[in-house]
Each structure stands twice: as structure tokens, then as C-alpha cells.
Amino acid sequence: MKTALTIAGSDSGGGAGIQADLKSFAANGVYGMSVITAVTAQNTQEVRSVQDIDNEIIRDQIEAVFDDIPVDAVKIGMLSSPATVETVADALKKYLPKHIVLDPVMVSKGGHHLLRQEAIQSLKEKMIPLATIMTPNIPEAEVLIGSEIFTTDDMMSACKQLRELGAKAVLLKGGHLAGAPNDLLYDGESYHWFSGERIQTKNTHGTGCTLSSAIAANLAKGHTLYDSVKLAKHYITIAIEHSLSLGHGHGPTNHFYELYRKAGVKNEL
Known part of the structure; x- marks a missing residue:
């Protein structure tokens, strides 16, 4: 069986973060492993608090996995501080x-900032250049390139600017624009x-985490980008069409x- 490792924050509500990543890995047929970068107290309505994990423990988690188990793909989510970004980048x-x-998680669905302002530059300099593909949504892309995105032409220009930051490829998600959510x-x-x-x-809680993890799972299995x-x-x-209330x-x-x-199992709520 192919494997995938998620390096991200934990969501106590189970809809996003590490929990969503592991579910997505399993559903897409790979063995999932995890490195927890932060613990969040959250549910479907809010993020109440965040506790960053000590960077030494983050490093030890990464090394413990890589030193023992083959890793076919890595998905990166919440990295809240410059020190965390640097720790993960150095290990990779x-x-x-x-x-x-790389899913550049910045703000939760409820509006809580999960990436500190001072960590944005570290993400651009240290993490994005390591990415096979990065998967920002429109608001995240706007922060990274420093300009607004209103049209499909803007999306094309933004993709080019984002790739110039060092990622091999960019998937810009268009769900925040009016009309069809084309990526x-x-x-x-x-x-x-x-x-x-x-x-x-x-x-739609955890859609970004779930999508990026599914991409990682399919890359791990040998599919093209x-x-x-x-x-x-x-x-x-499909997961959104049959989302859970x-x-x-x-x-x-x-x-x-x-x-x-x-x-043949009924799973509608």
C-alpha cells in the first residue's frame, strides 16, 4: 500500500485539519500518517483556541515517520508561526x-486566523519552493501575491505569480468568485x-484540507499531476454533494x- 503523511493542525470537531486529511487518505486508498503542528479547540461554528505544538516535537514526529516508514507523498496544512514553517521546511x-x-491554510471557515501575519513571508521563502503543487483559494492567493482577484484572467495571472514563488505547479481554487466554482x-x-x-x-467545513489530501493520495499512487x-x-x-448536517x-x-x-450502507444525515 502507498502512504501519505499529513503535517497540519488538529481539528477537535473532526471536519478539517489532521482528521479530514486522514479520512481523505483512507477514502482514496493510501495509508495515512500524521504530524500534528497545532491543537485547535473548534467545532462547526468557531475556533475557540489554538495551542501550537513545540517545534522540537514537530521535528521529532517528522523524523520518527521518515526514519521508519516509506513516505510516498506529503500534504502540508496549518503552519502557524515562522518557527514552525522553518522546522518543517528543514526536515523536508x-x-x-x-x-x-502545500495547502496554505490562513483563515478558518469561521474567520479565525490560523497563519500568523509574520509567518507569511516564511511560508513564501521556505515552504512554497519545496512544493510539488500548492492549492490556495482566492483569498489566500490574494494575500500571497498582494493583489485582488476578480476574473478568470486575474486567476491566470495569479497562478503565474504564485508559481514564480517557487512551487512546481499551482491549483488556484475559484470557489470564492461569482459563478461556477472552477479551479x-x-x-x-x-x-x-x-x-x-x-x-x-x-x-463545506474542511473542503480545502480534503481536496489537497486527495491530491496527495493520488500522487502517492503514481497518478500524474x-x-x-x-x-x-x-x-x-461528491463529498460536498452529500455533506453532513x-x-x-x-x-x-x-x-x-x-x-x-x-x-450498501446508508450514510445520509
């Missing part, structure tokens, strides 16, 4: 995994649009809908 430079999927993949040579349909649901994004886009669309805020996606359906 040591082990040089083949595939690194744009740019690999330095070609642009590829992945069309989507607007799904009327408030239950294009096919990995295509398969992940299909997976997250849990809690009083933004409920989670349904990570295992297709597996349950194939097994």
Missing part, C-alpha cells in the same frame, strides 16, 4: 519526499481548467460517501 529538505502538496491548474507550461457546479449547502487533481476534484465534489454551523463533507454507497 533532509528527507526530500517525491511529492509535497485552475498551472504547471509552468499549460493552464488546465477544472469545471465545477455550485452546490447549495453550508456544509493532472490526473491527481482531476480525481481529487471529483472526490471532493452535523452541528449548528458549517458541517463537514462526507469523506466516505462513495465507499458506503458501494458497500
Whole structure:
């Protein structure tokens, strides 16, 4: 079995972060491992508090996995401080995994800032250049390039600017723009649009984590970058279409809908 490692924060509500990543890995057929960078006290409505994990323990977690278990792909999520970014970047430079999927998590669905302002420059200088692909949404991309994105032409220009920061490829998610939530993949040579349909649901907690983890899982299994994004886009669309009405805020996606359906298990809420 192929493997994937998530380096991210923990979500006590189970819809995003480490919990979503491991569910996404399992649903996409790879063995999941984790390095926890922060513990968040959150649910479908809010992030109440955040406790960063000591950077020495973050480093030890990474080394413990790589020194024992083959890692076919890495997904990176919440890295809240410059020191955490540097710790993770240094460890990945040591082990040089083949595939690194960077989801530049900045703000929670409820508006809580998960990436400190002073860590943005560290992310740009130390982490983005290591990425096989980075997967920002529109607001995250705007912060990274320092300009607003309103149109598809703006998305194309933003992808080019983001790739100039060092990532081999960029998947810019278009869900924050009006109209269809179309995503744009740019690999330095070609642009590829992945069309989507607007799904009327408030239950979208953890969609970014889930998508980036699905991309990592498919890269781990040997798919091309294009096919990995295509398969992940299909997976997250199904998970959102059958999202779960849990809690009083933004409920989670349904990570295992297709597996349950194939097994004949009713899993609608």
C-alpha cells in the first residue's frame, strides 16, 4: 500500500485539519500518517483556541515517520508561526519526499486566523519552493501575491505569480468568485481548467484540507499531476454533494460517501 503523511493542525470537531486529511487518505486508498503542528479547540461554528505544538516535537514526529516508514507523498496544512514553517521546511529538505502538496491554510471557515501575519513571508521563502503543487483559494492567493482577484484572467495571472514563488505547479481554487466554482491548474507550461457546479449547502467545513489530501493520495499512487487533481476534484465534489448536517454551523463533507454507497450502507444525515 502507498502512504501519505499529513503535517497540519488538529481539528477537535473532526471536519478539517489532521482528521479530514486522514479520512481523505483512507477514502482514496493510501495509508495515512500524521504530524500534528497545532491543537485547535473548534467545532462547526468557531475556533475557540489554538495551542501550537513545540517545534522540537514537530521535528521529532517528522523524523520518527521518515526514519521508519516509506513516505510516498506529503500534504502540508496549518503552519502557524515562522518557527514552525522553518522546522518543517528543514526536515523536508533532509528527507526530500517525491511529492509535497502545500495547502496554505490562513483563515478558518469561521474567520479565525490560523497563519500568523509574520509567518507569511516564511511560508513564501521556505515552504512554497519545496512544493510539488500548492492549492490556495482566492483569498489566500490574494494575500500571497498582494493583489485582488476578480476574473478568470486575474486567476491566470495569479497562478503565474504564485508559481514564480517557487512551487512546481499551482491549483488556484475559484470557489470564492461569482459563478461556477472552477479551479485552475498551472504547471509552468499549460493552464488546465477544472469545471465545477455550485452546490447549495453550508456544509463545506474542511473542503480545502480534503481536496489537497486527495491530491496527495493520488500522487502517492503514481497518478500524474493532472490526473491527481482531476480525481481529487471529483472526490471532493461528491463529498460536498452529500455533506453532513452535523452541528449548528458549517458541517463537514462526507469523506466516505462513495465507499458506503458501494458497500450498501446508508450514510445520509
